[in-house]
Structure formats: C-alpha cells, structure tokens
Amino acid sequence: DQQVKQNSPSLSVQEGRISILNCDYTNSMFDYFLWYKKYPAEGPTFLISISSIKDKNEDGRFTVFLNKSAKHLSLHIVPSQPGDSAVYFCATISNFGNEKLTFGTGTRLTIIP
Amino acid sequence: GAGVSQTPSNKVTEKGKYVELRCDPISGHTALYWYRQSLGQGPEFLIYFQGTGAADDSGLPNDRFFAVRPEGSVSTLKIQRTERGDSAVYLCASSAGPNYGYTFGSGTRLTVV
Numbered sequence: 671d672q673q674v675k676q677n678s679p680s681l682s683v684q685e686g687r688i689s690i691l692n693c694d695y696t697n698s699m700f701d702y703f704l705w706y707k708k709y710p711a712e713g714p715t716f717l718i719s720i721s722s723i724k725d726k727n728e729d730g731r732f733t734v735f736l737n738k739s740a741k742h743l744s745l746h747i748v749p750s751q752p753g754d755s756a757v758y759f760c761a762t763i764s765n766f767g768n769e770k771l772t773f774g775t776g777t778r779l780t781i782i783p
Numbered sequence: 784g785a786g787v788s789q790t791p792s793n794k795v796t797e798k799g800k801y802v803e804l805r806c807d808p809i810s811g812h813t814a815l816y817w818y819r820q821s822l823g824q825g826p827e828f829l830i831y832f833q834g835t836g837a838a839d840d841s842g843l844p845n846d847r848f849f850a851v852r853p854e855g856s857v858s859t860l861k862i863q864r865t866e867r868g869d870s871a872v873y874l875c876a877s878s879a880g881p882n883y884g885y886t887f888g889s890g891t892r893l894t895v896v
Binding site for chain 2: 759773
C-alpha cells in the first residue's frame with residue numbers, strides 16, 4: 671500500500687527551463703511534507719518542506735506547492751541547472767513524535783545542458 | 784565527525800551468512816534511524832532509536848533483523864541468515880530531535896549472493 675506516490679520515474683528538462691516534480695499521497699492525516707534530493711552513492715539530503723497550513727513555500731530556486739484537497743504536492747525548480755540532476759523523493763512525516771518518514775519511489779531528474 | 788558515517792560502504796556476503804552494518808551518528812544527536820532502500824524504491828523505515836532504546840522497531844521485516852545502540856551513539860544493524868532479498872542500500876540518519884530534521888549517511892550497499 672503505497673501511501674506516497676511519485677508516478678513519474680524519470681524527467682528530462684533543458685537547462686534554464688522549469689522542472690516540475692509531482693507527488694500524490696493518500697492519507698489526509700499527513701500534515702508535513704518534505705523533498706529530498708539524492709546523488710548516486712550519497713544519502714538523501716533535505717531540500718525543502720511545507721506544512722499543511724500553507725499552500726506554498728519558496729527557497730531560492732525551489733518552490734513547493736501543496737494542494738490538500740487533491741492530496742498533491744509539487745516541487746518547482748527554476749531555472750534548472752545541471753547540478754540539479756539527481757533523484758528526488760517526496761516524503762511525509764507519518765508519526766509526529768518520532769518523525770518517521772514515509773518516502774515516495776523517487777523521480778530521476780536529468781538536466782540537459 | 785561532521786556527518787553521519789556508515790561502514791562498510793559496500794558489503795558482499797553469501798546467502799545464509801550474518802552481517803553487521805555500523806552507523807556513527809553526528810555527535811550529540813539523540814535520535815537515530817535506519818532505513819532500507821531497495822532498487823527502484825524510496826527509503827523504507829526500519830527502526831528508530833531515542834537514546835539507547837528502540838522507540839519504534841515496527842519497520843523491521845522479520846526476526847532476522849536486529850539493531851542496537853548500547854551507549855546512545857553508535858548503532859549496529861545486524862542481519863542473520865541473510866537472503867538475496869535483503870540486498871539493498873541500508874541508510875542511517877540522525878537528528879537532534881523533533882523539528883531539527885534528519886542528516887543521512889551515505890549508506891551501506893549490501894549484496895547477498
């Protein structure tokens with residue numbers, strides 16, 4: 671039972687354009703969402719997060735949008751740079767108190783120079 | 784050290800053998816997590832320590848898996864009678880506590896042949 675879904679396993683975007691990565695979740699009780707970025711042979715690194723009391727959070731080139739009614743969130747990267755090529759995971763905290771994360775399956779983003 | 788250290792980085796073992804994977808968290812971090820990432824999947828929660836005790840071990844797949852953190856710092860994940868299905872990247876993360884976020888190690892890639 672996949673509670674967090676990333677339906678696009680891969681995405682290719684031209685350098686300088688906008689990258690949009692999508693994530694859907696099933697449990698309306700989730701109320702904190704995170705995006706992680708992972709390079710090969712490294713652990714995931716935190717990118718940006720959003721609480722359910724907001725519908726948008728921005729940090730530099732990265733913006734996360736949350737649509738609670740659709741149980742959907744997206745990560746926008748603009749402008750995309752070659753160093754953004756990585757696997758991106760969305761995640762949600764499923765149990766506040768121990769902050770156990772539930773991850774999606776990931777989207778591999780490739781930025782084409 | 785400055786980050787979460789995991790050793791070994793790679794481990795190849797024969798089916799049926801016993802393995803130990805080590806995690807050295809960031810100094811002073813009280814919370815420690817183990818996750819497992821299989822090919823094409825996102826990381827999946829295994830176990831969470833708060834100090835020396837396992838506060839949540841609900842993600843351990845079966846009784847062949849066990850983890851300890853005897854002094855509240857270094858943790859060891861132990862797998863008995865390894866099976867080919869145990870092949871995955873085992874990730875460790877530590878945190879200073881709720882709302883402080885995780886720092887992941889680079890993982891141990893376990894291959895059972």
